Amino acid sequence: MKPATLSLDAVLDEPLRFAEVLSVPASSFDREPLLSITPLELSGEVARVEGGYALSGQLVYGGELECSRCLSAYPFREDEAFSLLLYPRRPAAGEEIELAPEELDAVFYDEPVIALSPIAEERVQMALPMKPLCRPDCKGLCVECGKDLNLGPCGCAHESVDPRWEALRGLKEEALKGLKEKA
Numbered sequence: 001m002k003p004a005t006l007s008l009d010a011v012l013d014e015p016l017r018f019a020e021v022l023s024v025p026a027s028s029f030d031r032e033p034l035l036s037i038t039p040l041e042l043s044g045e046v047a048r049v050e051g052g053y054a055l056s057g058q059l060v061y062g063g064e065l066e067c068s069r070c071l072s073a074y075p076f077r078e079d080e081a082f083s084l085l086l087y088p089r090r091p092a093a094g095e096e097i098e099l100a101p102e103e104l105d106a107v108f109y110d111e112p113v114i115a116l117s118p119i120a121e122e123r124v125q126m127a128l129p130m131k132p133l134c135r136p137d138c139k140g141l142c143v144e145c146g147k148d149l150n151l152g153p154c155g156c157a158h159e160s161v162d163p164r165w166e167a168l169r170g171l172k173e174e175a176l177k178g179l180k181e182k183a
């Protein structure tokens with residue numbers, strides 16, 4: 001399959017609209033909790049601006065993530081609007097590029113042909129949570145019997161763990177791991 005690209009030379013006075021469906025395997029995101037991902041639906045338009053181009057896009061996709069607390073799979077859906085500025089790495093002679101305002105991402109290109117997959121994939125990388133939760137108050141699994149506490153209490157006698165202690169324990173584990181890696 002030919003990679004989806006945008007030819008900037010085709011952008012004339014009017015903005016150029018585009019819409020692509022990009023199939024990217026979940027494994028290419030290198031995120032363990034990402035169990036599956038739908039094709040990425042990317043649409044938007046590109047317009048000429050001073051010294052380059054402005055891309056405004058809409059990215060829609062979904063899939064399944066594994067909850068970091070209860071380890072169950074849950075569906076998610078993402079729908080985000082974003083903007084990018086596209087500039088030639090070497091501006092044409094005599095042209096000066098004003099640096100993009102910080103809130104806008106800039107992409108520099110060598111050839112005026114922009115591959116869309118890397119742009120969409122980067123958005124996905126940024127949007128995927130590091131510690132996904134099936135719901136904000138997920139109760140997780142019982143540390144003793146392994147029961148999913150979202151389904152109701154288990155028979156074990158344990159004091160309810162204060163989430164702040166949980167967080168501290170996580171930090172301690174991280175620190176220990178760091179020490180081991182250094183050793």
Ligand SMILES: [Zn+2]
Nearest residue numbers: 067070134138
């Ligand atoms: Zn959960």
Ligand SMILES: [Zn+2]
Nearest residue numbers: 142145154156
């Ligand atoms: Zn239990």
